[in-house]
Amino acid sequence: xxxxxxxxxxxxxxxxxxxxxxxxxxxxxxxxxxxxxxxxxxxxxxxxxxxxxxxxxxxxxxxxxxxxxxxxxxxxxxxxxxxxxxxxxxxxxxxxxxxxxxxxxxxxxxxxxxxxxxxxxxxxxxxxxxxxxxxxxxxxxxxxxxxxxxxxxxxxxxxxxxxxxxxxxxxxxxxxxxxxxxxxxxxxxxxxxxxxxxxxxxxxxxxxxxxxxxxxxxxxxxxxxxxxxxxxxxxxxxxxxxxxxxxxxxxxxxxxxxxxxxxxxxxxxxxxxxxxxxxxxxxxxxxxxxxxxxxxxxxxxxxxxxxxxxxxxxxxxxxxxxxx
Amino acid sequence: xxxxxxxxxxxxxxxxxxxxxxxxxxxxxxxxxxxxxxxxxxxxxxxxxxxxxxxxxxxxxxxxxxxxxxxxxxxxxxxxxxxxxxxxxxxxxxxxxxxxxxxxxxxxxxxxxxxxxxxxxxxxxxxxxxxxxxxxxxxxxxxxxxxxxxxxxxxxxxxxxxxxxxxxxxxxxxxxxxxxxxxxxxxxxxxxxxxxxxxxxxxxxxxxxxxxxxxxxxxxxxxxxxxxxxxxxxxxxxxxxxxxxxxxxxxxxxxxxxxxxxxxxxxxxxxxxxxxxxxxxxxxxxxxxxxxxxxxxxxxxxxxxxxxxxxxxxxxxxxxxxxx
Numbered sequence: 001x002x003x004x005x006x007x008x009x010x011x012x013x014x015x016x017x018x019x020x021x022x023x024x025x026x027x028x029x030x031x032x033x034x035x036x037x038x039x040x041x042x043x044x045x046x047x048x049x050x051x052x053x054x055x056x057x058x059x060x061x062x063x064x065x066x067x068x069x070x071x072x073x074x075x076x077x078x079x080x081x082x083x084x085x086x087x088x089x090x091x092x093x094x095x096x097x098x099x100x101x102x103x104x105x106x107x108x109x110x111x112x113x114x115x116x117x118x119x120x121x122x123x124x125x126x127x128x129x130x131x132x133x134x135x136x137x138x139x140x141x142x143x144x145x146x147x148x149x150x151x152x153x154x155x156x157x158x159x160x161x162x163x164x165x166x167x168x169x170x171x172x173x174x175x176x177x178x179x180x181x182x183x184x185x186x187x188x189x190x191x192x193x194x195x196x197x198x199x200x201x202x203x204x205x206x207x208x209x210x211x212x213x214x215x216x217x218x219x220x221x222x223x224x225x226x227x228x229x230x231x232x233x234x235x236x237x238x239x240x241x242x243x244x245x246x247x248x249x250x251x252x253x254x255x256x257x258x259x260x261x262x263x264x265x266x267x268x269x270x271x272x273x274x275x276x277x278x279x280x281x282x283x284x285x286x287x288x289x290x291x292x293x294x295x296x297x298x299x300x301x302x303x304x305x306x307x308x309x310x311x312x313x314x315x316x317x318x319x320x321x322x323x324x
Numbered sequence: 325x326x327x328x329x330x331x332x333x334x335x336x337x338x339x340x341x342x343x344x345x346x347x348x349x350x351x352x353x354x355x356x357x358x359x360x361x362x363x364x365x366x367x368x369x370x371x372x373x374x375x376x377x378x379x380x381x382x383x384x385x386x387x388x389x390x391x392x393x394x395x396x397x398x399x400x401x402x403x404x405x406x407x408x409x410x411x412x413x414x415x416x417x418x419x420x421x422x423x424x425x426x427x428x429x430x431x432x433x434x435x436x437x438x439x440x441x442x443x444x445x446x447x448x449x450x451x452x453x454x455x456x457x458x459x460x461x462x463x464x465x466x467x468x469x470x471x472x473x474x475x476x477x478x479x480x481x482x483x484x485x486x487x488x489x490x491x492x493x494x495x496x497x498x499x500x501x502x503x504x505x506x507x508x509x510x511x512x513x514x515x516x517x518x519x520x521x522x523x524x525x526x527x528x529x530x531x532x533x534x535x536x537x538x539x540x541x542x543x544x545x546x547x548x549x550x551x552x553x554x555x556x557x558x559x560x561x562x563x564x565x566x567x568x569x570x571x572x573x574x575x576x577x578x579x580x581x582x583x584x585x586x587x588x589x590x591x592x593x594x595x596x597x598x599x600x601x602x603x604x605x606x607x608x609x610x611x612x613x614x615x616x617x618x619x620x621x622x623x624x625x626x627x628x629x630x631x632x633x634x635x636x637x638x639x640x641x642x643x644x645x646x647x648x
């Protein structure tokens with residue numbers, strides 16, 4: 001793999017990150033550009049092509065990328081389907097229907113192009129470069145605006161019959177519960193995510209008379225980071241919100257363990273940065289809800305990847321699925 | 325595989341079934357004997373050994389087994405752990421602790437011995453001999469006294485880190501719900517199983533004033549078959565019990581689809597024999613609860629194995645995991 005390199009691309013609703021990644025997870029060059037998701041996907045692919053070529057050119061000039069062979073391009077995208085290489089009905093991109101993005105990118109570069117969703121990319125990154133190295137059965141949970149998940153079984157990412165496996169954020173906590181962006185009610189991500197914990201704070205305002213610093217903040221302005229900061233100062237509503245989030249997340253992670261019995265579950269992304277505030281109640285409630293044969297056998301861990309996680313994950317898709 | 329044969333053994337709480345099975349799923353000889361699970365496992369293994377040897381001897385005499393090579397012994401047992409070859413804390417056998425059953429049986433026969441739980445064996449049987457032939461992603465649900473499950477991903481049975489993966493019967497419907505034999509509350513199998521639907525009938529007696537033939541039957545005497553018979557006669561409580569069972573099962577199967585995205589889910593065992601009474605509401609509620617990307621993409625099917633399912637499944641463990 002010496003002198004071989006992979007381009008990792010992470011497509012977000014706002015920005016797209018691009019990085020050149022070697023087999024050891026070193027990011028040789030990186031950049032980003034606005035996704036401008038309101039434009040048609042053809043325009044996006046042209047801009048992605050220009051960006052990658054400009055980075056290669058400047059890398060060659062700086063000698064940092066000279067002599068490298070490009071092995072492939074890995075893409076993490078919302079609703080990315082690995083089996084079909086498509087982005088399908090992505091809620092936060094305004095691309096309509098089913099976009100054959102892998103094929104469109106491959107039309108510009110003579111290398112393999114692979115695509116999956118961002119949570120699956122995070123799981124592959126954790127396995128290739130992070131704390132899941134050597135593990136054959138684990139789950140990565142991304143706690144951002146929503147809740148994404150990537151499930152690994154027998155050392156392989158689970159794509160399933162449709163290519164869309166690993167949607168733990170849309171398992172149901174309560175069929176008559178909170179409205180979800182997917183059109184249904186009570187999905188886990190409406191409780192356990194950066195936006196979910198904000199909703200829980202307002203539920204606690206409705207249900208309790210606890211005083212809280214957060215009562216001064218509007219629904220539009222409240223963020224998970226504010227809740228974590230308030231909790232660190234002992235704010236009772238903030239602490240109760242983390243407790244309730246951990247209770248619901250722990251319950252549904254116990255269900256996930258009953259499905260695939262992982263060695264570890266990694267929490268990743270914005271809300272996971274709250275550290276023990278989220279890990280402690282989640283671990284406690286998960287253990288309490290586990291079937292006896294699974295108790296004390298699942299580790300709940302932070303990600304082992306500290307920087308460039310999305311780009312590393314997208315590159316891992318090529319390193320793992322194409323080059324291995 | 326011509327002239328090769330595998331012994332399939334299904335250990336139940338009451339009886340143990342033994343059959344000689346070829347690579348095409350033909351059962352050449354079969355028999356059963358009382359498990360007598362109150363006796364130590366050493367005694368059971370001796371009796372199993374005698375039974376298999378007697379069957380071989382009589383098969384040789386009858387010429388039905390002459391010239392066959394024994395390739396291995398596959399065992400389906402409650403709480404059977406494939407990775408360790410053990411039966412661990414089986415609730416309906418009085419064998420204490422962890423019994424190294426595969427090793428003990430191997431001590432009597434000079435062939436490979438493999439062991440798993442009965443639901444995993446059913447999934448392997450469905451893949452090797454039944455309606456899941458050629459499928460790479462599917463789930464088998466056994467609806468008996470409890471609810472067992474075997475999950476197949478990428479053509480491989482999921483054992484997980486512990487060897488105990490696939491316990492969908494112990495995912496939680498309601499943490500403050502019905503008491504479960506596992507010591508927790510609200511497990512799926514307390515609602516969706518032969519015993520679960522009986523509990524639902526008594527819940528309906530408590531909640532509703534509907535008239536019902538089943539009001540004449542005691543809690544001790546009521547069976548799922550009686551409920552199915554009453555439903556076929558239009559009994560309102562029986563019909564409502566199937567509807568409620570299908571609603572809860574459908575909801576949790578939608579969760580299972582969000583994990584591994586199977587091509588099909590097979591319902592198997594006593595309650596599945598009620599046919600459309602259970603399939604129709606389960607399918608309808610599952611579809612209603614599926615995330616949009618999974619809708620109309622999962623088949624809910626009856627097992628393709630009509631006879632000797634347990635013995636065929638146990639033999640499939642050897643055909644699939646040892647001989648393949």
